[in-house]
Amino acid sequence: MLIGGGHAHLGVLADWVRRGGPEARTTLISPHRYTRYSGMIPGTVAGEYDDEHGRIDLVALAEQAGVELLLDRCATIDPEQRTITTGDGRSVSFDICSIDVGGVERAKGVLGMDPRIVDVRPIGSFLARLAEWQTSSPGVPGHIVVAGGGAGGVELAFALRRRFASGSSRITLVTGQDGLLDDLGRRTAVLARRELVRQDIPLIEEDLRIEHGAIVAGQQKLEPVDLIVASLGAAAPRWPKEGGLAVDDDGFIAVDRHQRSLSHPHILAAGDVAARQDRRVPHSGVHAVHTGAVLAANLRCLVAGTGGLRSYRPRPASLYLLSTRSGKAIASYGPFAAQGRWAGALKRWIDRRWVTSFAKLTDPV
Numbered sequence: 001m002l003i004g005g006g007h008a009h010l011g012v013l014a015d016w017v018r019r020g021g022p023e024a025r026t027t028l029i030s031p032h033r034y035t036r037y038s039g040m041i042p043g044t045v046a047g048e049y050d051d052e053h054g055r056i057d058l059v060a061l062a063e064q065a066g067v068e069l070l071l072d073r074c075a076t077i078d079p080e081q082r083t084i085t086t087g088d089g090r091s092v093s094f095d096i097c098s099i100d101v102g103g104v105e106r107a108k109g110v111l112g113m114d115p116r117i118v119d120v121r122p123i124g125s126f127l128a129r130l131a132e133w134q135t136s137s138p139g140v141p142g143h144i145v146v147a148g149g150g151a152g153g154v155e156l157a158f159a160l161r162r163r164f165a166s167g168s169s170r171i172t173l174v175t176g177q178d179g180l181l182d183d184l185g186r187r188t189a190v191l192a193r194r195e196l197v198r199q200d201i202p203l204i205e206e207d208l209r210i211e212h213g214a215i216v217a218g219q220q221k222l223e224p225v226d227l228i229v230a231s232l233g234a235a236a237p238r239w240p241k242e243g244g245l246a247v248d249d250d251g252f253i254a255v256d257r258h259q260r261s262l263s264h265p266h267i268l269a270a271g272d273v274a275a276r277q278d279r280r281v282p283h284s285g286v287h288a289v290h291t292g293a294v295l296a297a298n299l300r301c302l303v304a305g306t307g308g309l310r311s312y313r314p315r316p317a318s319l320y321l322l323s324t325r326s327g328k329a330i331a332s333y334g335p336f337a338a339q340g341r342w343a344g345a346l347k348r349w350i351d352r353r354w355v356t357s358f359a360k361l362t363d364p365v
């Protein structure tokens with residue numbers, strides 16, 4: 001059983017279309033027919049892509065891979081009895097299972113409740129929730145605060161600047177005390193800082209909080225604020241821990257180098273919901289995508305009962321391309337970073353090629 005149609009499971013399905021799947025009836029459980037490719041979300045927010053451009057159709061992909069698709073969500077898991085229950089109350093049993101459900105929202109826990117907050121997670125429904133907010137608050141927003149200094153927050157700040165370029169909207173980026181892009185090299189942060197100044201996006205490297213209903217960062221009151229887009233990283237869903245799977249301190253499923261659960265080796269997990277215990281692997285789409293082929297091979301081995309499980313070995317550095325919109329991007333690789341139109345073109349090419357690779361699998365003509 002595959003739970004969740006995240007970036008890693010897309011790789012599993014693609015691998016099974018190309019190489020053949022395991023000799024076992026397999027079900028994919030996903031609440032949505034489409035998986036949203038996160039790399040293209042800021043481009044859709046900016047209005048550079050149509051809604052359907054950055055999504056992958058699970059119906060077609062699952063069919064080609066010989067996998068049954070159940071449109072539902074996993075609500076609870078019993079790893080001993082090898083069953084899950086779904087949001088619709090169905091009970092589904094499995095022998096071997098792989099979990100790739102991404103992360104859940106953090107903003108409510110960190111900031112509290114405020115109707116102006118739109119959390120980017122769950123990623124699959126972000127664009128729909130942003131559109132809902134826009135319908136309930138028609139017109140051009142006066143002031144948008146983007147919370148989160150990681151790649152997602154930075155790209156969304158540039159995307160919102162572009163989306164509301166013709167109005168008088170102000171965009172403010174609040175990174176938290178960890179600062180701007182602390183996971184990427186110093187040079188990447190220098191280039192991003194310069195571009196934020198150029199695009200007139202104030203940067204506040206303080207924690208955002210809500211005090212008596214008012215939005216505050218450090219000592220600064222930011223009101224009036226119409227919208228807070230929160231990109232604060234992934235929180236773990238509760239059901240894996242509640243079901244008794246071994247998890248790390250933050251509730252993410254603890255896995256080994258084969259992506260196997262430390263407590264239940266017949267269960268694998270990958271992407272943002274998993275936490276490698278033998279080494280640090282950051283939560284990112286790049287790693288989720290690259291684990292796909294490893295998961296696909298290991299699921300084949302587990303079903304066949306053969307040894308030879310593969311390990312996921314992340315490369316020493318990964319290429320990140322942060323679009324600053326208007327055709328440009330910042331390319332970041334370890335300590336190196338550069339900005340230009342060539343990086344923007346490279347990002348668009350990589351993103352489009354990745355999404356169309358699935359379309360080609362399901363519709364080869």
Ligand SMILES: Cc1cc2nc3c(=O)[nH]c(=O)nc-3n(C[C@H](O)[C@H](O)[C@H](O)COP(=O)(O)OP(=O)(O)OC[C@H]3O[C@@H](n4cnc5c(N)ncnc54)[C@H](O)[C@@H]3O)c2cc1C
Pocket residue numbers: 003004005006007008009029030031032034035036038039041042072073074075100101102103120122123124151152153155156231270271272273283284285286287288321
């Ligand atoms: C705006 C933005 C831009 C980003 N850009 C980049 C980038 O350019 N490069 C990069 O490396 N990373 C990027 N990231 C990070 C990246 O999006 C995540 O690390 C990546 O999506 C994680 O993939 P995943 O497979 O873990 O899960 P996801 O892609 O989040 O997919 C999880 C899937 O599981 C489904 N699901 C959830 N709960 C359940 C359930 N209970 N039962 C069944 N199914 C369920 C969801 O509907 C979803 O389809 C970005 C993040 C954001 C917010």
